[in-house]
Amino acid sequence: MTTRFKWIQMFSSVILVIQLTAAAVERSDFIIRDGGEATLSCENLKNDQDKCNGTTWIFSNSNTASITLFEKGKIHREAKNKSDRLSVTAKCSLVIKKLTAEDVGRYNCRRFSKSGQQEGSHSVAELSVVNIAEYKDGDTVTLNCSVSTYKECKYTVKWLYGNKDLSMSQSTCSARVIFTTSDHIYTSKSSEMLKCQVTHDGNVQEFIFRIQSFDQETGWCWWRFIIVAVGLAALITAAVVVHIWTRAAGIKVQLYENVVCNDDR
Template identity: 50%
Template sequence: MFDFIWIQMFSVMILMLQLTAAVTEHYGVVVRVGDEVTLSCGNVTDDQDKCNATTWLFTSSSNTIAITLFEHGDIHKNAKTKSHKLSVTANCSLVIRNVSAEDVGQYNCRKFSKSEKKQDRDIPVFLSLVNMTAHKDKNTVTLSCSVLKYSKCQYTVKWLYKDEDIDNNAKDFETSQSTCSASVTFTTSHNVYTSENYEVFKCQVREGKAMQQFSFRNHPLSDQTGWWKFILVGLGVAALFIIVVTFIRWKRTKENNPQMSKNTVEPETAVSYATISFTKKTASKAQVSCLFV
């Protein structure tokens, strides 16, 4: 009797473990902005022709309703703006080019048999995005790294310098960390800035035992004082607009008042005459005409 009870308890425990594994089975993919990523559909049967028995679904954080991206061997019309960046490989993996924030979310690959019956459970794929920026403010430069995730972020993010923790170089750098983001600041006198070799910095993204590192890609710095340029450009445009409006109004006034045009004498053709009279003691009165231009 005792052995029978023990066998029942053991069977229940095995079943609970299997259910837990089924619920938690998934994998996450982290890529950088602009990268290309391939999401695997798992084991695909050989009887599929152009993946016509495979369906890819997508759920974003802003929309809880799943959108069909691929179905019956073609990119689905519901893909809309994403269709130009999507394709499917021979083994039915989903390829996304030029990954952006709109691609972050949960992807599900469903496989069907010829009778259109679902073959097995979905294994969700969570796509997250790493974004790195550089910002210059007076005599300092700040590099930022953040992870955009579909659900609650559980990533640990930090910066490395020459593959080492920046804590070991605290005298040269100032770091800060928060949920799913990290930043490092250094002065413009540092040789990293003068050499423009920012690739010595790497953003490390870790979730549990899984870890990825992304080298910083050099690109033009954003300058906090750059907004002055927009103000100056705006003032220039406003001044030009005022000049154009004033000229148009003057021209219309001139066209609507022909008398003004007739009575107006062009400066370069205007001629004035003056008569000067003088008297000499020993001569008769004389008259001289002078021309002034």
């Protein structure tokens, strides 16, 4: 009976520790397109911090050891490779600009008292980055939408035109669609209707991909041809004018010299 009571007591203690641990961590997911900007907030921040001196931001991913990004009110030296893209707001949120796949990972925000003791709960943000690539081969166009994630993929990815699913090939965290340059999708003036949709736990995000259609490209080429032609014509005209002016000036000099010579006689 005593042994059974001890097991129950131990099991209850473990459950309590798990509950307290879960309550002590504020978790959030961010999914941003590459080249974009992410603002990761540090939850439950106290207002008594001066320039976020008690806040520490730590980054980790599946490939490298943890790196300290921000500590004691300034960007840490370990983050020198991306320091020009990092900043911290007045509320100690971490801002990352010009996102790339290298920024994918887990960001941990912790707060410390002046004595160095960790205070309250800490925030954990997992950042995923969406990349959309376009490939052309003759009159064939391939669009690929992929999501780089921290650890395992938890997203469903697909292509939409308006609100309709496109015929595509899908794999883990990516979707690919293929069509020709004569397809209505490529020639449509409503190219903002082409979207990559990323879904997780009922949360849906859509990333618009605007295609520069064949007609638009051709029109731009014609404009470039016209601009170059006009510029070349202007240069030729200027050269002719300069040449004529130079010859005229030479004739005037010769006439002047002849007049002087005749006066000497």
